[in-house]
Amino acid sequence: MSKQQDALVVLEEVAQSLKDSAEAVSGGSEYEQGRLMGYYEALSTLLSQCEVAGIAPGDLHLGAEFKLESLLKTRNAA
Template sequence: MSTQQDALVVLEEVAQSLKASAEAVDGGSDYDRGRLMGYYEALSTLLSQCAVAGIAPDALHLGAEFRPEAVLGARKAA
């Protein structure tokens, strides 16, 4: 595997992990809202940098319609 392919695999794993972690937040406390904001910031930055590098969002397998703002509403009902 080339270095670029390795890097893409790492980016995909990070993006998937951030999304899954955001979806696992199960409370509505200030702390949990802060965590969701952190996941949003991380995913937003990751996708922005991918755009600068010419990496299509589809390469991260987050879903064709995924938007970072979606994690802000990812909190499960308590």
């Protein structure tokens, strides 16, 4: 594997981990909402930097329908 391929695999793993962690947040306490915002901000930064580097969000395999804002909407409704 080339270094670029290795880097993409690492980015995929980090993005998936952040998404999974955000989706696992339960409860509406201030602490849980703070955790969720942290995951959201980290994933937002990662996606922004990928865009700058020309890496499409689909390359991170987060799901064809994944929208970053959905992490907040589903939790705020709970």
